[in-house]
Amino acid sequence: xxxxxxxxxxxxxxxxxxxxxxxxxxxxxxxxxxxxxxxxxxxxxxxxxxxxxxxxxxxxxxxxxxxxxxxxxxxxxxxxxxxxxxxxxxxxxxxxxxxxxxxxxxxxxxxxxxxxxxxxxxxxxxxx
Numbered sequence: 339x340x341x342x343x344x345x346x347x348x349x350x351x352x353x354x355x356x357x358x359x360x361x362x363x364x365x366x367x368x369x370x371x372x373x374x375x376x377x378x379x380x381x382x383x384x385x386x387x388x389x390x391x392x393x394x395x396x397x398x399x400x401x402x403x404x405x406x407x408x409x410x411x412x413x414x415x416x417x418x419x420x421x422x423x424x425x426x427x428x429x430x431x432x433x434x435x436x437x438x439x440x441x442x443x444x445x446x447x448x449x450x451x452x453x454x455x456x457x458x459x460x461x462x463x464x465x466x
Contacts, residue, residue, distance in 0.1 A: 372396050390446045392466040397446055405443035410457040415441035423450040423462055431459035 372380070377387050380398030390397045402416040409419035419439040423430040431437040431452065439454035450464040 372398070388446075391448055399444050399446045401444045402441060404441045407441045409439050409441050409454060411455055412453065417442040417445060418447065419454040420447065420451040421454055421459055423452055423464075430462070433459055433461050435459045 372387055376398070380387055380400075383398070383400055385398040385400040387396060388399045389395065390399065404416055407415065409415050412419045418441075420442050421430055421437055421439045433452070436457055437454055437459045438457070439452075448465050450462065452462045453460045
């Protein structure tokens with residue numbers, strides 16, 4: 339990679355991370371916690387506060403009552419109809435393959451998965 343491209347990439351990454359830190363400070367989460375009001379609102383919705391994603395960000399996690407139910411489309415679920423792709427590479431369905439999914443467990447979906455639309459696997463997605 340040319341030196342100018344490396345510098346541009348490094349500056350872009352710093353700007354992105356700086357933006358994330360600014361959002362954390364603006365939301366009052368610079369200390370890594372939800373406020374007492376946010377925790378109370380979370381519990382009122384039936385959620386629990388937990389750490390999510392690869393950075394362990396505090397969040398309200400709201401479970402879905404149909405978690406794990408077999409599905410063929412997101413319209414069958416409270417959340418998305420998904421196929422877990424966290425197994426060995428190539429072990430899951432490819433986009434367009436006929437498949438049955440499962441309704442996601444809560445509103446904080448992380449890992450690698452494909453959504454199921456009309457009984458077919460859609461594009462794979464990995465969320466950290």
